[in-house]
Amino acid sequence: MSHQNTFYTIIVAGGSGSRMSSDIPKQFLKANGLPILMHTINTFHLNKYQPQIILVLANADEKLWHDLIEEYSFKVPHQIVFGGEQRFYSVKNGLEKIKEENAIIAIHDAVRPLVSQNTISNCFETAVTKGNAIAAIPSKDSIRKLTNGKTEALDRKEIYLVQTPQTFQHPQLKKAYQQNYQDLFTDDASVVENAGFDINLEKGDEFNFKITFKEDLIIAETLLNL
Numbered sequence: 050m051s052h053q054n055t056f057y058t059i060i061v062a063g064g065s066g067s068r069m070s071s072d073i074p075k076q077f078l079k080a081n082g083l084p085i086l087m088h089t090i091n092t093f094h095l096n097k098y099q100p101q102i103i104l105v106l107a108n109a110d111e112k113l114w115h116d117l118i119e120e121y122s123f124k125v126p127h128q129i130v131f132g133g134e135q136r137f138y139s140v141k142n143g144l145e146k147i148k149e150e151n152a153i154i155a156i157h158d159a160v161r162p163l164v165s166q167n168t169i170s171n172c173f174e175t176a177v178t179k180g181n182a183i184a185a186i187p188s189k190d191s192i193r194k195l196t197n198g199k200t201e202a203l204d205r206k207e208i209y210l211v212q213t214p215q216t217f218q219h220p221q222l223k224k225a226y227q228q229n230y231q232d233l234f235t236d237d238a239s240v241v242e243n244a245g246f247d248i249n250l251e252k253g254d255e256f257n258f259k260i261t262f263k264e265d266l267i268i269a270e271t272l273l274n275l
């Protein structure tokens with residue numbers, strides 16, 4: 050691995066978790082005795098590329114986060130940035146803190162605490178050699194597309210389910226995030242692709258799911274306990 054690169058992780062935790070319907074945003078809920086966000090930060094902190102951590106939070110959650118840091122004596126160094134209305138703006142705000150042209154930047158959802166070290170490292174390494182890498186898994190189910198009330202089968206060999214980390218060389222991300230926001234920008238790969246770059250897939254895994262609904266939290270707790 051090149052020593053000319055500096056490694057960063059932008060952990061996006063600026064969402065409100067509306068689909069979880071919990072009292073506090075889901076990234077702060079406890080799983081196996083620790084807030085989900087702390088599990089996620091710890092995992093990146095332990096990665097062999099030792100990325101500097103930028104944490105994107107909603108303005109309204111700043112006090113909650115500082116209270117949790119106190120409560121859990123959380124020591125992992127990180128820089129806090131405030132997020133925006135959509136995930137796109139949260140990432141954009143995090144990105145503004147990174148100045149080095151040679152940075153390799155992994156963007157990761159706070160609510161994917163079960164990401165593996167292999168996935169993180171593989172994404173960093175592929176981004177160094179190929180420009181970018183996003184974690185994804187092939188569909189294990191059959192796929193149908195619904196258009197105007199009519200459904201049709203798609204070839205599942207052509208379908209991948211996209212996860213994070215999504216990891217990029219800094220110049221690609223910087224150029225891509227100068228675009229205006231569009232509704233189709235649901236992840237970073239779609240932003241970078243729209244700026245003209247081809248996207249490389251890296252093998253993710255089923256454990257690296259996004260905690261979205263209440264049942265996901267139960268599964269995450271079970272897996273974190275193993």
Ligand SMILES: Nc1ccn([C@@H]2O[C@H](COP(=O)(O)OP(=O)(O)OP(=O)(O)O)[C@@H](O)[C@H]2O)c(=O)n1
Binds near residue numbers: 062137261
């Ligand atoms: N404006 C936003 C929206 C989302 N996120 C983050 O992006 C990740 C993936 O988003 P999602 O699971 O959709 O989280 P929420 O937007 O919080 O959930 P919901 O869509 O149910 O409201 C989460 O870690 C979330 O905190 C963010 O940083 N800023």
Ligand SMILES: C[C@](O)(CO)[C@H](O)COP(=O)(O)O
Binds near residue numbers: 213235237
């Ligand atoms: C970035 C992401 O996790 C990739 O699957 C996903 O697109 C986030 O989507 P959401 O609309 O914020 O749930």
